Amino acid sequence: METMQPFGEGFATALAPEIVLVIGMFTLMIVPNMGDAKFRIPLTQIRIPWFFGGKRGTLDSDPRLPGVFASMFFVIAFLLAALSYVNGMNVTMIETESGYDLLLVNEFSRIFELIFYGALALASIASINRIPATSRKDRSALGLYNNRRQVDFYILLMTTGLGMSIVALSQDLFLLFIGLELASFSTYVLVSFMKETKEGTEAGMKYFIVGSVASGVGLYGLSLLYLWSGSLQFTELTLAFAENGMEPLPLIALGMLLVGFGFKVSAAPFHFAAPDAYAGATSPVAGVLATASKAMGVIGLLRILLVVASPEATDGAAVWLIALAVLSVVTMTWG
Secondary structure, X not given: OEEEOOOOOOHHHHOHHHHHHHHHHHHHHHHHHEEOOEEXXXXXXXXXXXXXXXXXXXXXXXXXXXXXXXXXXXXXXXXXXXXHHHOOOOOEEEEOOOOOEEEEEOHHHHHHHXXXXXXXXXXXXXXXXXXXXXXXXXXXXXXXXXXXXXXXXXXXXXXXXXXXXXXXXXXXXXXXXXXXXXXXXXXXXXXOOOOOOHHHXXXXXXXXXXXXXXXXXXXXXXXXXXXXXXXXXXXXXXXXXXXXXXXXXXXXXXXXXXHHHHHHOOOOOOOOOHHHHHHHOOHHHHHHHHOHHHHHHHHHHHHHHHHHOOOOOOHHHXXXXXXHHHHHXXXXXXX
């Protein structure tokens, strides 16, 4: 296994799909806002081109431009991840100078990245021209569409993909939680983004409230786990659970963490906001919630359960697998 430090040699190659998304976010911030504005030097009458703001050109004022750019960057990220997987990638651990594990790039994480980028690329393509650009019946909807709001929509899609990638790559539980929240807060806004419908705003609010409660419970479990083990690295947690993982404190902490991830996969009884979210969101966003968001929750659960139910863990760890099986059955029937 190859190890490297952040921004060291080979860092850009290992995280090429994620870097493409970051470049795409900055591109969406800059290109659609370019215009003929000029900046006046203070205390003078000299004006120099500023290129940001002012009257925009025909190309960068086209409301379809952000969707085209976002779709292009998602496709590029998908292809880079696919090529890395097909060509036989090197397992790469990204760690700090002190040896603290941060991210692990391997075939397992690449598979989930392909799911994330594929779903988000389809959602981005399907979201182009969701509101007709030449609507005469609803001038307010046309005004909303023709302003810079569509840029925000695709930036949120990209931050969702970036957060999901962090969840797939992380080797630290706190870093995993950051990625989970980055993706979650973006989806909260995406669900209620189309303000032309009352259902979307209401669904987004419900989704945000339930998701915030689940995240708060998960974060509290995270703090208990750190209090017990003194570390949130998966390698350290595996050793800690192998020695004395059946103590009450870590079991309570893991139960709270499962609440947070149970919400992301809409597992019963954390699924009450899901119907409203799917009904209020647009079809592309609902597709992301049903595929990429679910896959993110699944890989989060796998990361936690692999720590608990690892070969070195105690026999009592099988209780968590039984609990997960029962939760799955209840979700498929009652949920």
